[in-house]
Amino acid sequence: MITTSPAADMFDVISPVTGRVVGTHPRGSADDIDDAVRRAHEVAGWWGALGFDARARRLDAWRGIIARRAPELAELTHIEMGKPRADAMLEIAMALEHLAWSAKNAARVLGRRAVRSSLLTANQSASVEYLPLGVVGVIGPWNYPIFTPLGSLSFALAAGNTVVYKPSEYTPGVGVWLAQRLSEVVPEHPVLQVVTGDGSTGSALCRSAVNKIGFTGSTATGKKVMTACAETLTPVLMECGGKDALIVDADGDLEAAADAAVWGGLSNAGQTCLGVERVYVHEEVFDAFVDRVVTRARTIRAGSGGNAQIGPITMPTQIDVIRRHIDDAIGKGGRAVLGGLDAIEGNLVQPTILVDVPEDSVAVTEETFGPTLTVTRVRDMDDAVERANASRYGLGLSVFSRRRGDEIATRIRTGAVSVNSYVMYAAVPSLPLGGVGDSGFGRVHGADGLREFTFPRAMTRQRFPSILPLTTFRRTPRIDALVRVLVRLLHGRH
Known part of the structure; x- marks a missing residue:
């Protein structure tokens, strides 16, 4: 109505x-x-x-x-x-x-x-x-x-x-x-x-x-x-909002991780609060991972036609935010291995993959809400966890690791985590969804x-009179003495 x-x-x-x-x-x-x-x-x-x-x-x-x-x-x-x-x-x-x-x-x-x-x-x-x-x-x-x-x-x-x-x-x-x-x-x-x-x-x-x-x-x-x-x-x-990260360990499935990063970062033109915006990759597999991401992302085109895989940016004002984030990342030493400022074409933004972006860049700290990814080399998973947790947001996270996925996931301060997949926690109806920090509260x-x-409404119903009437002025010294004994027996040994 x-x-x-x-x-x-x-x-x-x-x-x-x-x-x-x-x-x-x-x-x-x-x-x-x-x-x-x-x-x-x-x-x-x-x-x-x-x-x-x-x-x-x-x-x-x-x-x-x-x-x-x-x-x-x-x-x-x-x-x-x-x-x-x-x-x-x-x-x-x-x-x-x-x-x-x-x-x-x-x-x-x-x-x-x-x-x-x-x-x-x-x-x-x-x-x-x-x-x-x-x-x-x-x-x-x-x-x-x-x-x-x-x-x-x-x-x-x-x-x-x-x-x-x-x-x-x-x-x-x-x-x-x-x-x-x-x-x-x-x-x-x-x-x-x-x-x-x-x-x-x-x-x-x-x-x-x-x-x-x-x-x-x-x-x-x-x-x-x-x-x-x-x-x-x-x-x-x-x-x-969110600034979700995807972590790739040295033993992670690179094909699956790259596919998740591309879908998580680019689908819906990146206009997803649970979208992947930051990727932290173990230095041993960083180059191989970036190659796979760029290869996949290069085939994705934004457009308005029926065959377009991602659509236009819905809010006109978001174009300036995306441009500012890309410009700041490159200005601070980052490199666009795909896309860049030239990727912005009216209200269409083509996929942009950024590497070597400093952690203080707005492309890392603020929600971009566009089809961009920052991919960062980390020395180990302790480094990845520290960087992932540095965000004021805490909505979702993806971890790709064959042996240590659960261990890494439990160290991240987010409302939800997917291990060896992306965003599947949102697809399971029985799971709660929500964030911490600047990502909000409630589920x-x-x-x-x-x-x-x-x-919640609590209710009690008396089944029979208590042998220890406590909530009454008719309480006797004998009952008070029994209460002292019970308190000691029930709780004093702990």
């Missing part, structure tokens, strides 16, 4: 593929947001009261519609943000896996379960359950406009919340499409409302009466979201993702 006033200001969506207007949408005001949140609160009780099984049936039906009409959704994604259609289909496939998991597992993860009492509370039965917060506000990104927001939308809905969603102004049509499809299987009430708009609309959502905000976007914008939410003490889930996906949109 789209929620904006008829007199709303309108904005155009310009396709980076064609340069033409591909959609016109309302710029939601603070009043539009407040109206949507009010309606969401009105129907939250109905949606929550349906129960896990009934909600699961609705979400499964939603999943079925998305799957059957996936080519239509992929085309819309391609038109709005430039992603190749085949990659958009891959995004849809991954999103549906997580949607299926949330519907199937919500009751098991969130439903009431018994908890053991202690010796002092043996007369009490105890339980815990996870209840919906009420109304969740979601602010989504443009780079993965299906997979990423559905990680919050589907899990919040499965947990029993209603949702007000503000999609990116670059991909509002995708958000509207998803909400319209859900309304086909939940026609009674608007459990998912979309309010399109820009940053001002998102700011209004943060200041509204939602019970939590799920945000995905840059770290800089995330800080603004937190500032706004602090005014009303609204809790936030923050999925922010989507898996059991942690479901609990993120709930609050």
Whole structure:
């Protein structure tokens, strides 16, 4: 359901593929947001009261519609943000896996379960359950406009919340499409409302009466979201930027590692928060690895046609960031073994591989969000771990090593790690996804993702009167003496 006033200001969506207007949408005001949140609160009780099984049936039906009409959704994604259609289909496939998991597992993860009492509370039965917060506000990104927001939308809905969603102004049509499809299987009430708009609309959502905000976007914008939410003490889930590294040990599979680096760094034109931006390679295999990366990357071309393997840069302002990063890397002594400043052609950026880039270059320290890689020689894995951990970001990591992969991975401060593969932790529905440091906090996906949109409620029920009534003014000196003895017996020997 789209929620904006008829007199709303309108904005155009310009396709980076064609340069033409591909959609016109309302710029939601603070009043539009407040109206949507009010309606969401009105129907939250109905949606929550349906129960896990009934909600699961609705979400499964939603999943079925998305799957059957996936080519239509992929085309819309391609038109709005430039992603190749085949990659958009891959995004849809991954999103549906997580949607299926949330519907199937919500009751098991969130439903009431018994908890053991202690010796002092043996007369009490105890339980815990996870209840919906009420109304969740979601602010989504443009780079993965299906997979990423559905990680919050589907899990919040499965947990029993209603949702007000503000999609990116670059991909509002995708958000509207998803909400319209859900309304086909939940026609009674608007459990998912979309309010399109820009940053001002998102700011209004943060200041509204939602019970939590799920945000995905840059770290800089995330800080603004937190500032706004602090005014009303609204809790936030923050999925922010990354500067993910890929580490290659001397015994790593160079073919697999090079393939992962090229896909991880160049797919989606590098516009991936979990994308590979830094590669640290053992000096014994550095030259061989670089040769393999360059050979593969040389075959990848950015374009707007149907055969393009990567698309254009979606945000026009990002071109200047990419140019600045390449220029700084080369200016500080780095070398472009493929691409370089000449790789920037309008809103297309051809693959660029940089070596010998100092660690203080912005190409190493800041999120580039373009199809570039820095590949750095390291003397050993201690050196690689130290450099990987030097980033203020901590989202994901890939390690390629036949013998020491797990050992190396456990030393990296990130929210997720893939050993001998790239980003597979994001594809496993039962695993949580999120970062540390400037990459944010909170988790989507898996059991942690479901609990993120709930609050735990503890309950005790007295089964019989306690032989040691402790919480009463009728407590006797004899009971106090027994408590002292029990404290010593239970805990004093430790």
